[in-house]
Amino acid sequence: MSGGEPLVRWDWIGDHAGELADYTGAHLRLGLLPVLFGLIVSVPLGIACHRWRWLYPPVLTVANILYSIPSLALFMIFVRYTGLTERTVLIPLTLYTLSVLVPNVVDGLASVPEPVRQAATALGFGTVRRVVQVELPIAVPVVIAGVRVAAVSSISLVAVGQLIGQGGLGYYITRGLQLDFPTPIVTAIVLIMLLALATDALLVLAQRLLTPWSRSKVTSS
């Protein structure tokens, strides 16, 4: 870095406000779509794992193995099949969310008290109706605790996708390095953290609205 260059040049931020907003939008989309896809996959998968316990260990092992693969390597392996497109970022990030979401769906369902389950059955609920109307709502706090972790890490991982040209705000990280100019890097880091923390706060709010009966504190792992 050249001497006397400040950490942040505020005028640069002002000049690039419009562009920054565009990249922020793209970043949010790239970070949150995987969580949405992950939920769509892990809710039925978690229900299946809860119902047929033998299914859970292999599913968990696969999810853990996927999680241990570095994002950069996973992106690169997908490039062959999906090219330098958004999908190359979205698919690996979706796979990562499964390692948090599936266990949390299973734990959430396991947290349903047995008497509640029996009461639902006694009221004449069929299996499907009991799972959808009784067990899943009760599982919501534990599931959302997982969604919070998945969303925050997904949003901060998107930046790595910039190495294949699909990184949302990660663009400013590589740009700053190329120009030897810290302002874009600092701005990108701060914006990414703000996105992650705002998303986290919204999820806490969503949980309150979805589970008005539980006002007690839920521990997030």
Added chain:
Amino acid sequence: MNDLLNQVRLVGDWLASSKQWHGDEGIPRRLVEHLTYSGLSLLFAALIGLTLGLLVGHTGRGAFAVAGVVNLARAIPTFGLVVLVVTLAGLSTTPVLIALVALAVPPILINTFEGVRGVDPATRDAARGVGMTEWEVLVRVEVPMALPLILLGLRIAAIQVVATATVAAYPGLGGLGRFIVDGLSRNDYQLVVGGSTVVVVLALVVQIAFTALRRVLVSPGLRVSASKS
């Protein structure tokens, strides 16, 4: 399917070429660099995270601050942090190690803390009741009982550090990420996918090593609850 076979062959050819196994650009040299960065960062992070986690978990003081810091740290984009450190401090190992340590402390800290805090108060009181000092309670009761979670924290940290050390190649550091970054800039797909494969294998070895470590270290009486992680 055919394409998959081609890809496997591509990686196989790359791995088989003797050029990969010698010299400054070879796999052994990059692997040693990668393991050095990762190992040192993990060591320092473990020193900090375990000490703080045990302290906060045992005394119960500062729990709120720990939760807040860990939440905030999880949101930091590590790729950005590494690049920023290099832009500000220039390209050398120490600044990058600091970024990696910053990444690895939170999972170790929170899991150690949760593990120690989660020990049943009755067990703790029983230990005091039989005359153990606070130090003995910590070392002989709380640590063994918290071990599954502590090891989980170390495993998460190790995996994240190994993954992020890959990204550190982008601003010019060595390590296994070099293959991927160089391959991308030279449009050499074989180099990219070959390097990725080596990284994946390393990540899996780390994962397996921690699973084995848990088998060895965790007391058999705790195995049932340990299987959950």
